[in-house]
Amino acid sequence: MTQYAMVIDLNRCVGCHACAIACKAEWGVPAEYHRSWLRRLGPAMTPDGMSYTYFPGLCNHCDDPVCVPVCEADPEEKVFTDPKTGKTMTMEVRATYKHPFTGAVLIDHDRCIGCEMCVDACPYGARYMDYTLDEPKADKCTFCMERVEHGEVPACVKTCLAGARIFGDLHDKKSEVYDLVHNKGAIRLTSSEVVIGPNVYYIGNPRDLHLLKETCTPHKMNAGRTSRRAMLAGLHRRGGNLLAGAGLFGAVAGLVDLTSSDSNSEDKSF
Amino acid sequence: MKLTRRRFLQNAGITAAALATWKIPKGVLASPVPAATMASGLPGSLGAQEVTSVCEMCFWRCLLTGKIKNGRLVKLEGNPKSPANGTKLCARGNAGIKLLYDPDRLKYPMKRVGTRGEGKWQRITWDEALDTTAENLNRIKKEHGMESLALFYHGASAKFIEPFWHHIGNPNRTEPAFFQCRGSRDIGYLLTFGDSPGSPERMDMEKTRLMVFLGTHLGENIHVSHVMHYIEGLCNGAKLVVVDPRFSASAAKADKWLAIRPGTDTALLLAWINYIIQHGLYDKEFVAKYTTGFKKLKDSVKDCTLDWAAGLTDIPAGQIKETAELMGKLAPHVVIHCGRFVAWYGNDTQRSRALAILAAILGTYGVEGGMYLKSKPPRPKASLFQSDEEESDLEPISDKWPFPPPGTPSEGLIEATLTGKPYPIKSWVIWGTNTIQTIPASHRTIEALKKLDFVLAVDQIPNDQTLFADIILPQCTYLERYDTVYVWKDVKVPYLSVRQPMVKPLYESRDPYWITKQLAERLGYSDCFPYKDAKEYAEKKLESVDLSLEKLNKEGGVVTFQGRPYFTRENPPEFDTSDGKVQLYSEEMEDEDLDPIPRFEPTPAPPKGYVRLLSGRTPVHTFTRTRNNVWLNAEQSENDLWLNDKVAKKLGIKNGEEVCMENQRGVKTRPIKVKVTPGIRWDCVYIVHGYGQLSRHLTQAYHKGVSDGLTFAKNTLDPVTGANAMRVNFVRLIKDGKVLEMPELGPLPSGIPRFQM
Numbered sequence A: 001m002t003q004y005a006m007v008i009d010l011n012r013c014v015g016c017h018a019c020a021i022a023c024k025a026e027w028g029v030p031a032e033y034h035r036s037w038l039r040r041l042g043p044a045m046t047p048d049g050m051s052y053t054y055f056p057g058l059c060n061h062c063d064d065p066v067c068v069p070v071c072e073a074d075p076e077e078k079v080f081t082d083p084k085t086g087k088t089m090t091m092e093v094r095a096t097y098k099h100p101f102t103g104a105v106l107i108d109h110d111r112c113i114g115c116e117m118c119v120d121a122c123p124y125g126a127r128y129m130d131y132t133l134d135e136p137k138a139d140k141c142t143f144c145m146e147r148v149e150h151g152e153v154p155a156c157v158k159t160c161l162a163g164a165r166i167f168g169d170l171h172d173k174k175s176e177v178y179d180l181v182h183n184k185g186a187i188r189l190t191s192s193e194v195v196i197g198p199n200v201y202y203i204g205n206p207r208d209l210h211l212l213k214e215t216c217t218p219h220k221m222n223a224g225r226t227s228r229r230a231m232l233a234g235l236h237r238r239g240g241n242l243l244a245g246a247g248l249f250g251a252v253a254g255l256v257d258l259t260s261s262d263s264n265s266e267d268k269s270f
Numbered sequence B: 001m002k003l004t005r006r007r008f009l010q011n012a013g014i015t016a017a018a019l020a021t022w023k024i025p026k027g028v029l030a031s032p033v034p035a036a037t038m039a040s041g042l043p044g045s046l047g048a049q050e051v052t053s054v055c056e057m058c059f060w061r062c063l064l065t066g067k068i069k070n071g072r073l074v075k076l077e078g079n080p081k082s083p084a085n086g087t088k089l090c091a092r093g094n095a096g097i098k099l100l101y102d103p104d105r106l107k108y109p110m111k112r113v114g115t116r117g118e119g120k121w122q123r124i125t126w127d128e129a130l131d132t133t134a135e136n137l138n139r140i141k142k143e144h145g146m147e148s149l150a151l152f153y154h155g156a157s158a159k160f161i162e163p164f165w166h167h168i169g170n171p172n173r174t175e176p177a178f179f180q181c182r183g184s185r186d187i188g189y190l191l192t193f194g195d196s197p198g199s200p201e202r203m204d205m206e207k208t209r210l211m212v213f214l215g216t217h218l219g220e221n222i223h224v225s226h227v228m229h230y231i232e233g234l235c236n237g238a239k240l241v242v243v244d245p246r247f248s249a250s251a252a253k254a255d256k257w258l259a260i261r262p263g264t265d266t267a268l269l270l271a272w273i274n275y276i277i278q279h280g281l282y283d284k285e286f287v288a289k290y291t292t293g294f295k296k297l298k299d300s301v302k303d304c305t306l307d308w309a310a311g312l313t314d315i316p317a318g319q320i321k322e323t324a325e326l327m328g329k330l331a332p333h334v335v336i337h338c339g340r341f342v343a344w345y346g347n348d349t350q351r352s353r354a355l356a357i358l359a360a361i362l363g364t365y366g367v368e369g370g371m372y373l374k375s376k377p378p379r380p381k382a383s384l385f386q387s388d389e390e391e392s393d394l395e396p397i398s399d400k401w402p403f404p405p406p407g408t409p410s411e412g413l414i415e416a417t418l419t420g421k422p423y424p425i426k427s428w429v430i431w432g433t434n435t436i437q438t439i440p441a442s443h444r445t446i447e448a449l450k451k452l453d454f455v456l457a458v459d460q461i462p463n464d465q466t467l468f469a470d471i472i473l474p475q476c477t478y479l480e481r482y483d484t485v486y487v488w489k490d491v492k493v494p495y496l497s498v499r500q501p502m503v504k505p506l507y508e509s510r511d512p513y514w515i516t517k518q519l520a521e522r523l524g525y526s527d528c529f530p531y532k533d534a535k536e537y538a539e540k541k542l543e544s545v546d547l548s549l550e551k552l553n554k555e556g557g558v559v560t561f562q563g564r565p566y567f568t569r570e571n572p573p574e575f576d577t578s579d580g581k582v583q584l585y586s587e588e589m590e591d592e593d594l595d596p597i598p599r600f601e602p603t604p605a606p607p608k609g610y611v612r613l614l615s616g617r618t619p620v621h622t623f624t625r626t627r628n629n630v631w632l633n634a635e636q637s638e639n640d641l642w643l644n645d646k647v648a649k650k651l652g653i654k655n656g657e658e659v660c661m662e663n664q665r666g667v668k669t670r671p672i673k674v675k676v677t678p679g680i681r682w683d684c685v686y687i688v689h690g691y692g693q694l695s696r697h698l699t700q701a702y703h704k705g706v707s708d709g710l711t712f713a714k715n716t717l718d719p720v721t722g723a724n725a726m727r728v729n730f731v732r733l734i735k736d737g738k739v740l741e742m743p744e745l746g747p748l749p750s751g752i753p754r755f756q757m
């Protein structure tokens, strides 16, 4: 089975932000949000010398994606197809799930109820609520699975002028990502508190990796539910039950909108 | 592996009770899928109609493929057929769509109804706008002569007005961004090698063993193919030496960062040259065969010792020696990069000469891994004019300087507008350039703009200069028009491509060819611009090299030619100088009473209590003109002020706090956030150029960040070229209303005077 992964080479990355913009263009991501982002780090002193580097970030398509089980949408049976073999498998999933054949963590937008639980749960800040929509939905990087299925590389990889983004199947021993992860010391941003198996890796010189780890490693698992959120989710649920039937769904969406003022999905500082 | 809900629940340690469910009826929710995705059966940009073209988000002009769905441009990608950028574009190139669909765009011709600078306009028709413009220009010309009209221009959109100005015999034309960027550099190389280093700069970084950057900030300056070669070179094991008062994006990738005292670069270069000569590390064969003036050079630099340079530059003598030896060891496969955006201290031509001389004595010219040669691809031709250029007996203002780059130094035109000398200038035509932000000492530019009899601005968005215009003409973007046929010769594999529209011009915007032709007719030059439109012009040009739009599009939008990047027996060295040799000693400069060999001329150090204000680039913006792009704005909407960490500690300023700057004329800026970092020297601060726009009509960019241009109080001109200098201004900081004296963390060497207030 496949686990798609990305290795980002900070020795090559020049911090041009092209990846972030190409992603926006490809998926029509609203200006204020990012599926793929770039944070500039430094110049700062590290034990290995001065570093001025970047944090090109995106959803890690984690092995144990904590964003998935918190989803409030109803579970439904879904048929998954292995893009390589055509084999199928049926699974009961909520609106967001980890694809059993590709390892990509995805969202069924039609089924997302906009409860924002997954956005809160992700310790990497990789998800955002799209409040530009009439019915706000969660969104994030899909590893461009839609493109990959059509034989294309992810949009950010295609535009990366430094060739810094290497994409492939981590379970394929002949892949470049496998080599980089298993033989070339690619690292991931994990801490003793956050161990959920991210599939985005970084390589670089010691000083850049030091600064990256120091400033961008998450150290807190979000309970995923501040009391306010939990309350809103509860309201939402009840309102949904009551109002959806009465055809007054818009009123509920109004309630959900209240969260936008304290939603900080853009804040990548952990 | 069956992924069940239960398994996730266990992993996340969340109880099932928390997960009560509810059902939404299908179809109630609006689809969150972006419009672009909905337009065709395929998601994202897949399955779109494709048109190839040429990027114009910066002057590098990467080749594009536009993806169009339902008549809407949904994505720009690099043209995979491009021998330069392939499928790659930079952030700005990717964001071109948001220039096209910028709701703030200039949509209709307008006339000013408020005072100059107020930005109050009224919509008028194209006829009224063109007629009013022509009436005014004709009247002013009649009253004060041709010389009372001046053109400030930039970029591809001026590819018709600029030659027109030339054609009518008017020498008053200036491209400020060129003068303020690489004008002096090009002249320095021209005087040495008989040719400019080109654009793309002909630096063979992918094949080199050592790159030396002094004035190069790759990573902050992003030009796709150039950065690709740079990264390829580094990954192939090339060494990198970066000279910069600041730990730039390039310094971050360097083996050696030489944190030079601002303004002393020429001293370092002369010491390198001297060391390399004294220790026989130069290319004796190249020097003997292809250069003149070596003995004079040797003599002239003999006192430029390591210790002398160390004192001036604040770089340890050991580091100067070590890097000189590295150059000697790896020559000729060494790139001495010529730099870009290098109008710094007003002695920039001479510094560029020193760079060129260093490149020459190391024998890097025309060699693999050095400076490759210009190619000679076919040149498409089609004349825009049916008559000869008009003779003019005017003495051009540019004659004030011995070697001005093409056109007139911007400052010469501003001075003439303000003083009436050598002749009065009464009207400016401003075509695609933000004269306020681009030219230092903006207060003078604004004063001049207010004084003029008539101002025309042609642009795509309501940039600062449009606030001062009497008539504003909306020009369409590079994605909505044909322009011309482009040929790249400063590359190893030369190629040709053409700009073509991806969508029809929006609103009432018109393409530059049409606008220029209309104006020319009304000014009495109806024989100019003989083609129906820019498309026919492009076709005629293509025809001259046996191509057509159809053929070119069949080829995928690009045709490549044979290059000749290196010297060979069949391709022997040729230098287009007075004696056909590389001029280490320049007799041409001597004839003009200029130093024939560069000397170290100190630039004044900051006055007590001040530091030097440096400015540079961000990879997400081009000059001052992309700040309103909503995607690029979201990446970096403001600039911050880099401040040395030790200085910050002394002043009690913390990272992220806000301060104001006050320049040496006492002008204060709006607040700016401080970035406290060890990555900058104590005697300077740094901001990114181009922020802090004045035009309220730019809803994204208005008053975001702080403008360097508006903070530059003083204008210093390069005596060789007349180009402005961008690093000759000083600031101190104000925090909570209190003026802070900037501490000095090191002594000033005796050879460097202080700036006199």
Ligand code: SF4
Pocket: A058, A059, A060, A061, A062, A065, A066, A067, A068, A105, A121, A122, A123, A124, A125, A126, A127, A140, A196
């Ligand atoms: S990075 Fe966040 S959103 Fe992505 S899979 Fe991991 S937990 Fe989920």
Ligand code: SF4
Pocket: A008, A012, A013, A014, A015, A016, A017, A018, A019, A020, A038, A056, A156, A159, A160, A161, A162, A163, A164, A165
């Ligand atoms: S496109 Fe590539 S080089 Fe540019 S910021 Fe993204 S990862 Fe880095």
Ligand code: SF4
Pocket: B055, B056, B057, B058, B059, B060, B061, B062, B088, B089, B090, B091, B092, B093, B094, B222, B223, B224
């Ligand atoms: S470097 Fe970027 S902005 Fe410049 S032409 Fe290339 S893609 Fe366009």
